[in-house]
Amino acid sequence: MPPVRPPLLHPPDLLARIGKCLSFGCDEVQTRRAAGLVRRLAHDGATLRAAQLGALTGNGQGIVHRARIELPKSTEGSSQPGNGSSTCVSLGVTSSRQLLSGIAERLFEQKTGRPPTAEEKAVIRRGSSHLSTEDWTVTMLEPVKPRDVLSIYPWIRIQPGNNEKGRQLVLLHAWVWSHVAMTPVAEMRCALPEKLPEGYLEILHELAGEPDPRGAAEVAAAVKALEKETWDRDDAVEDMGGA
Numbered sequence: 001m002p003p004v005r006p007p008l009l010h011p012p013d014l015l016a017r018i019g020k021c022l023s024f025g026c027d028e029v030q031t032r033r034a035a036g037l038v039r040r041l042a043h044d045g046a047t048l049r050a051a052q053l054g055a056l057t058g059n060g061q062g063i064v065h066r067a068r069i070e071l072p073k074s075t076e077g078s079s080q081p082g083n084g085s086s087t088c089v090s091l092g093v094t095s096s097r098q099l100l101s102g103i104a105e106r107l108f109e110q111k112t113g114r115p116p117t118a119e120e121k122a123v124i125r126r127g128s129s130h131l132s133t134e135d136w137t138v139t140m141l142e143p144v145k146p147r148d149v150l151s152i153y154p155w156i157r158i159q160p161g162n163n164e165k166g167r168q169l170v171l172l173h174a175w176v177w178s179h180v181a182m183t184p185v186a187e188m189r190c191a192l193p194e195k196l197p198e199g200y201l202e203i204l205h206e207l208a209g210e211p212d213p214r215g216a217a218e219v220a221a222a223v224k225a226l227e228k229e230t231w232d233r234d235d236a237v238e239d240m241g242g243a
Helices: 011-023 028-053 080-112 118-131 200-207 214-229
Strands: 068-070 137-140 149-159 169-178 183-191
Touching (some): 028 169, 028 214, 080 169
Antiparallel strands (some): 149 169
């Protein structure tokens, strides 16, 4: 049987559980631990969840950094779901262009033994733009609200070739994270072009890393431990704020 995958980190649920611990009363040490968990979920919740999926979160895997935008306030009569979907597609296109131009910069450095200059990077980006795709399938999970702040977290899946030429299908998956709701608002996927320049596929293989659930598991275990010390015990009494 395949191993059971742990549930994906969901910061709102964990924050509610931490709040319940505080409502039953925490000592000074427990309060500091709770505050630290809240800070970590607020700062790292998205990347911890992304790592569970093997997403390319930037510092750890080198090429793709999250693209973050702030949505403007909606105008009267605007269609918010449509705006949200088009915003997600725009993020996806930006991400795929960033991915492929980043790979091209790495190939340049491998061949020349030096990083590209600013002028050379501009040429590389223009040359890679035709490889990116706007053919994204978008599934909206939550409405995108005005003044939301969004990031995209992409990850790569490479499927073995099953056509006549044995070409491998390179799939770019992503979800769009709301920093306000602290949850994904959309899931996305697209197939990269079959005819990638020489060397691209090798680097894509390097980037298509395995999921790393350790950080999320560490946070979940810390919340569970706090629960065991506060409300999840026989003599627990909730602090209702009485005198």
